[in-house]
Amino acid sequence: xxxxxxxxxxxxxxxxxxxxxxxxxxxxxxxxxxxxxxxxxxxxxxxxxxxxxxxxxxxxxxxxxxxxxxxxxxxxxxxxxxxxxxxxxxxxxxxxxxxxxxxxxxxxxxxxxxxxxxxxxxxxxxxxxxxxxxxxxxxxxxxxxxxxxxxxxxxxxxxxxxxxxxxxxxxxxxxxxxxxxxxxxxxxxxxxxxxxxxxxxxxxxxxxxxxxxxxxxxxxxxxxxxxxxxxxxxxxxxxxxxxxxxxxxxxxxxxxxxxxxxxxxxxxxxxxxxxxxxxxxxxxxxxxxxxxxxxxxxxxxxxxxxxxxxxxxxxxxxxxxxxxxxxxxxxxxxxxxxxxxxxxxxxxxxxxxxxxxxxxxxxxxxxxxxxxxxxxxxxxxxxxxxxxxxxxxxxxxxxxxxxxxxxxxxxxxxxxxxxxxxxxxxxxxxxxxxxxxxxxxxxxxxxxxxxxxxxxxxxxxxxxxxxxxxxxxxxxxxxxxxxxxxxxxxxxxxxxxxxxxxxxxxxxxxxxxxxxxxxxxxxxxxxxxxxxxxxxxxxxxxxxxxxxxxxxxxxxxxxxxxxxxxxxxxxxxxxxxxxxxxxxxxxxxxxxxxxxxxxxxxxxxxxxxxxxxxxxxxxxxxxxxxxxxxxxxxxxxxxxxxxxxxxxxxxxxxxxxx
Numbered sequence: 001x002x003x004x005x006x007x008x009x010x011x012x013x014x015x016x017x018x019x020x021x022x023x024x025x026x027x028x029x030x031x032x033x034x035x036x037x038x039x040x041x042x043x044x045x046x047x048x049x050x051x052x053x054x055x056x057x058x059x060x061x062x063x064x065x066x067x068x069x070x071x072x073x074x075x076x077x078x079x080x081x082x083x084x085x086x087x088x089x090x091x092x093x094x095x096x097x098x099x100x101x102x103x104x105x106x107x108x109x110x111x112x113x114x115x116x117x118x119x120x121x122x123x124x125x126x127x128x129x130x131x132x133x134x135x136x137x138x139x140x141x142x143x144x145x146x147x148x149x150x151x152x153x154x155x156x157x158x159x160x161x162x163x164x165x166x167x168x169x170x171x172x173x174x175x176x177x178x179x180x181x182x183x184x185x186x187x188x189x190x191x192x193x194x195x196x197x198x199x200x201x202x203x204x205x206x207x208x209x210x211x212x213x214x215x216x217x218x219x220x221x222x223x224x225x226x227x228x229x230x231x232x233x234x235x236x237x238x239x240x241x242x243x244x245x246x247x248x249x250x251x252x253x254x255x256x257x258x259x260x261x262x263x264x265x266x267x268x269x270x271x272x273x274x275x276x277x278x279x280x281x282x283x284x285x286x287x288x289x290x291x292x293x294x295x296x297x298x299x300x301x302x303x304x305x306x307x308x309x310x311x312x313x314x315x316x317x318x319x320x321x322x323x324x325x326x327x328x329x330x331x332x333x334x335x336x337x338x339x340x341x342x343x344x345x346x347x348x349x350x351x352x353x354x355x356x357x358x359x360x361x362x363x364x365x366x367x368x369x370x371x372x373x374x375x376x377x378x379x380x381x382x383x384x385x386x387x388x389x390x391x392x393x394x395x396x397x398x399x400x401x402x403x404x405x406x407x408x409x410x411x412x413x414x415x416x417x418x419x420x421x422x423x424x425x426x427x428x429x430x431x432x433x434x435x436x437x438x439x440x441x442x443x444x445x446x447x448x449x450x451x452x453x454x455x456x457x458x459x460x461x462x463x464x465x466x467x468x469x470x471x472x473x474x475x476x477x478x479x480x481x482x483x484x485x486x487x488x489x490x491x492x493x494x495x496x497x498x499x500x501x502x503x504x505x506x507x508x509x510x511x512x513x514x515x516x517x518x519x520x521x522x523x524x525x526x527x528x529x530x531x532x533x534x535x536x537x538x539x540x541x542x543x544x545x546x547x548x549x550x551x552x553x554x555x556x557x558x559x560x561x562x563x564x565x566x567x568x569x570x571x572x573x574x575x576x577x578x579x580x581x582x583x584x585x586x587x588x589x590x591x592x593x594x595x596x597x598x599x600x601x602x603x604x605x606x607x608x609x610x611x612x613x614x615x616x617x618x619x620x621x622x623x624x625x626x627x628x629x630x631x632x633x634x635x636x637x638x639x640x641x642x643x644x645x646x647x648x649x650x651x652x653x654x655x656x657x658x
Contacts, residue, residue, distance in 0.1 A: 009037050012082040013144055016049045018151040020227060022235050024049040037075060043067035045149060050314055052233035055151040075147060082145040153231050227533055229322050229398040234314040236533060240443065244538045249434015249547050260434035265407040267316040319406055323399035323442055329392045394539065395530045396444035403439055404553045417551065417558035420565040422625045423638065429562065430547065437550055439543035445514025445530035446539050447523060513537045563587065564640040566623045585656060586646040590639060597655040601646045602634050604654060618644060
C-alpha cells in the first residue's frame, strides 16, 4: 500500500503577536494540520492559542482578515517565505548532482582512452587517492523560520479630534489692553470722577474673557491607544479581577473590615456562552493510515499536539457596563469602622448603612442589600454625631454587577465548606473566605481625603461639605497645584433669618486609589493615568451580602454545612433522623426579628415547659457542641440551637399547624 504524500512545507514556528499586552503561547507548525500551511486556517490558530473573539487577525495592522483565511495566504500577504531555504538547498543539490554526473562521464571517457593505450596503473593509483580524500561537505541543519501572526482590535476606535481643542492663551496685546483699561478706571476713581456704567460693563467683559480663556479646567490628556472597557478581552478582564481580588469576600477582624485571604467565587462558565468556541479541542493533523504497531506512538504524538498550558476555555467576561461619570462625593462619618470602609473603597450608602449594623447584618442577595443600604443612607444624621467627612473625587471607567446567577464556588471553597463539623470550623471558613461580599462595584480610580469636623450646627456642616467639594474641584482643574495637596479659600453665604457668612479654608491632602499613585500629588496629571485598565482599582463597593446566605443560594449543600454544621453532618449520616423540610422552614422563621411562630418558639424556651435534658437528648452524640449546661438568654443561643428548639415545638404541635 502506497504511503500518503507528505506535506511539501518545511517545519516552521507560529507565534501570535498582540499589541494589547497579552502574551500568547507559540507552537510548531506540525501541531496543526501536519504543518501544511495551505490547510492551516487562522481559526485553527485562534483555537490553539486561545485568542479572544474581540481580537482580529491583520496582515497590515489596518485591515481585518477572516478566520477562514489560510496561513499560506496570510504569509503571502506579509511576504513571509519559509520555503526559501529549502528551494536553495534543492537547487544546490541538483547542481551538485549534475556536476558529479558530468565528472563521472568524463572519467569514463578517460578510462576508455587509457584502455586503448594499456596505461591503467596510474589510473588505479589516482582512484585510490580520490577514495582516501576526506569529505568536507557536512550537512548543515537549516534554521527554523518563525511566522508572526498579528492581532488588532476588531472594532476601530476613532482618534480624538484636535479641532477646536486646547485652551486659548490671551495674547500680550489683549493683556496690555486690559491693564490699560484698569489703570484708567483707577485714575478716574482716585480723581473723584464718577465711573460710568459703560466703562464698568466693558471692563467686566474684558476681564471675564481673559480669565475664562486663560484658566485650564481640564485634566491632562491621556495617552492614545488605551483599551476601552468594551474592547477588553477575556484574559484582560481576568487580570483585572485577579489584581483587585474582586471575587474575595470580607471578614470582620475586631472593628476592622479585612479582605479575605482565599478566593471564594469563580465567574460562572455560562457567562461565556456568547463565546462561539467550546472548551479547547484537539487540533489533529491529516489522517494517515498507520500500522497496528504504530498506534501507541501515534497516540502519544496526538496528545502532545497542544501544550497543557493553553488547554481549556477562555475565562468568562463579567457582567459590566461602561460607567465614566466623574464626581465629588462627601460622606459624613461617625465611627472608626465607617472611616475604614470609606478608605477601602466602599460607597457612601454602604458606609452609612454600616452605622446601623448594616454591614454585619447584611442581606442575602445583592438586590436586597442595595435596597437596604439606600433606605439606611437616606436617613439624616444629626450634625453632633459627625466627627469627620470623607471626600472622594471619583473617576470610574466601568461598573460590575454580580449576583448568584453569575457566580459559582471555587473547588477549594466548596470542599472546606462541606468539611465543617462545628461552629469553630465555620468561623475558620469565614476568616479564610469572608463573612460578607460586595456584589456591586465600579472600576477606575479615585482621590480621597479626610477632614475632621467639630460642630453641632447643621448649617456649618452643610457649608463645610460645600467648601471641601469646591476645594476638590479646584485641585483637579488647576494645573499649578502640586506638592501633596491643594489649597482653596472661599466665602460661603447662607440665607436664614439673617445673612450668615462662614469663612472656610480647605486644604486637601490627597490619597490615590488606582491610576499611577506616584502622581497623587499632581491630580491633573494623575487623572489621565486612570484610563489604563492595568491601573484600575475597585471602588464604590455596595450591595453587601451575608456570605453564608449567599453561598446557600449558589450551592445549597455547602450553605447547610455553614449554617448548621452539626445538623447537616447528622443528616448526611442518617437522612431519616431529621425532617429536613421542617428544618428548612424553621431557618428563615428564626432569622426574623418577629413573627407568630418565632415568638412561640421563643416563649416556649423561656417557659417552664422547656427541659434542658430533653433538648440535649434530641441532639445526640454528634451535637455535643450544641448542648446546654444551663438556660441562657434567647439572644445568646446559636441559630442551630434555636432550630432544635423549634423542632421540639413542632413535635409538640405548637408551630407550623397549617
